[in-house]
Amino acid sequence: MSDISSANSFSIDGQRIAFTPGQTILEAALAAGVYIPHLCHHPELTPHGSCKLCTVVVNGRNGSACTQKAMPGIEVENNSPALNDRRRVLLQMLFVEGNHFCPGCEKSGNCQLQALAYDLEMLTPHFRHAFPARPVDTTHPDVWLDLNRCVMCELCVRASRDLDGKSVFMLAGRGAESRIVVNSPSGLLGDSELSIDDRAAHVCPVGAILPKRVGYAVPIGQRQFDAAPISRQVDYLARRHIPIVPVTEELVK
């Protein structure tokens, strides 16, 4: 640890973390192998700070690790019972806000929301379910859109805008009425510019945007988060790329 000087390091739960200027707390932590729970962050996209799962306490103040820059000498509290309690409540909020039925969802095992809930030992949804009525959009030939599972992380919005240059998705509405809308004359995905080759078609951390015709190509039990809890896959979280071709495609062939 001798190469970590105080000018380029800070601490998380007492552990020294080296960083390069410009890195966020979350980026530096993941690069150093330290896990901070997160959902709306992806290493290939601009920080957003909406899911609030990565909220840490920086020098006594709450802040999102994904948007806050790492600074020399800051002291970050992350893996504490109080913060993990709060994260569990946030997960419960996300579960009751939408309609999440893991046993019937193709994303099960690859779903970041589910993996976080297992890892943080969320045993019940706790709150009363909102059971919102959200239609499923199957009009696109290659991609289906099931907003019942949407967690409004806006990863698809950012991927389509910043990586695909299309802005197919956008967050509309307000408060509990917030929802992802599709940019097409009919508002349907089939009429939009989305292509199966778009990153936006593959960035969804939950099962809201899924490629068609590749259901259960990888069996349950052999999926990303079946192998190990998400908290022990820091390297994957730090280095993952949005697959342009779905990971399961080759197995289909």
Added chain:
Amino acid sequence: MPTVFVSTELANLIEPILLRHRARPDRLVQILREVQEVADFISDETAAWLAERLRISYAQVKSTRDFYAFFYRENRGRYRILFSDNITDRMAGNQALFEHMLKRLRLEPGKVSDDGLVSVDYTSCTGMCDQGPAILVNNRTITRMTPRRVDEICDLVRGKVPLSQWPAEFFVVEDNIHRADMLLGTPHEPGKAVHAAIARGRDGMLGEMKLSNLRGRGGAGFTTAVKWDACRNANGDTRYIVCNADEGEPGTFKDRVLLQSYAGRVFEGMAIAAYVVGASQGFLYLRGEYLYLLPQLEAYLAGMRSAGLLGRSIGGVAGFDFDIEIHLGAGAYVCGEETALIESLEGKAGRPRVRPPFPVTSGYMGQPTVVNNVETLSKVTEIAIHGGAWYEAIGTKQSTGTKILSVSGDCERPGLYEYAFGVRIAQVLEDCGAQEAIAVQISGASGVCLSEREFGRRIAFEDVPTAGSFMIFGKQRDMFEVARNFSHFFAHESCGFCTPCRVGTSLLKNIMDKIADGRGTQYEMNELLRLQQVLKPGSHCGLGQTAGNAVADTVQKFRPAYERRLAETDFVPAFDLDAALARARELTGRDDAAAHLGEEA
């Protein structure tokens, strides 16, 4: 070639609006407001057509349209009536008036009449708390509603009388200034403050601002000079001065009076800020509820231009070029948050940005921007004329100058009261004639609820900070219902960006409703505080961070108001089996005793 069409008639109405805004997409909020004014609502077709004309995506137009409460995607009638639903309106009997109007017009809440003529619904506080119950008709304010006035309005609506021909006395908005001090009690000499600032020079004026220790009146209390200094020193091509007149905090109406009767001070304060930081463009972001002020404010600005107080080389100073444009909000409390306000100025949905960067370095269009409250900018004129040292001597050490309070609720003389900082709550209560107060909600729904034993505390940043709202509750009031009203307010106003606020404010509201229904237990009491522990530290902006304050305060200070509603058991489900059968009863046309589940024996 256009791919979307609207009727020629509609296009003819919209074209001049687009022309006036030079079809700039960053004017989208203003364009939508004006389109709705001529078209009554903004259909999907209209939105798609606007998207083409503005060369932005259809989803972008929908995203902005669907964010603001005052934009409608479906016809809500030629007369769109909204009852202000702040707790002070409720205390003045707005619910009975609302029901009365629905009955007279044979309407259901929020639903347009069959002939497409009229709809009646509720809206968040419209800032008329000293002269409520208030309503908005097509965003025009009508105050002091009575059953008789409801009847008169129903007749006018049924007679399809244009709003411009309604009796002028409906639209009277009073100032109700009951205690004037430095700001409200001093006559305004146009141009004096701007010329005084010029005489001091840019550095000199900033020096006086530092000396004065003027702090922001919008609630946060940030030192104004520090903001200006940071903006002045930031890298950028253009600098902007934004006056935050999105006075949405329930119970606050001081900015309305300042803009109605003291606009010269507000605009001169903006000009002085521009002089100091080197800004050339200013915006007044006026909440949509104050639309009635727009013509007179525009006229005032025109007068200032002809007097050489706006425009090029103000006061004969080469390079001091500054002008002000007015933007209107459209029913979104969160736009009072400065970065949400800037998003709205740029034509987008008002979702708060990630900070840092702060607006002083990256604000409107990514340029250095000062955002100051209406009252703060008015105070600048006093510092320009009298100097920082003079100003600093008034008030307390940490809270200099005077503060205007918007007093409403259970008192004899609701209205504006201006005091030097440090005034005790009890003094204000005595002055406004509130003998039997049990509680005062300071600084609005997001503020703090003080009980009788705390009336000795002082209005000051170091004791009880406030943006100005001062709502008084007498002994006949039920503080549970006060907190429940606020919980509905926050659920309605949450922008939806971050998880804790988007979901948490709804959960909080639902639990308050469950308790109100008599289905609450000790379990729900614990749940309220558990939610507050996530909302407060975890939310993205002040809205979510403060959304649970009123509930937490009243649980602590007025616990009996909750406890007398609680069921004696450990838990009662929120699900109501009998209520769930309502649809079956409706379908079978039955409502007899046998069609209801009786009280369990």
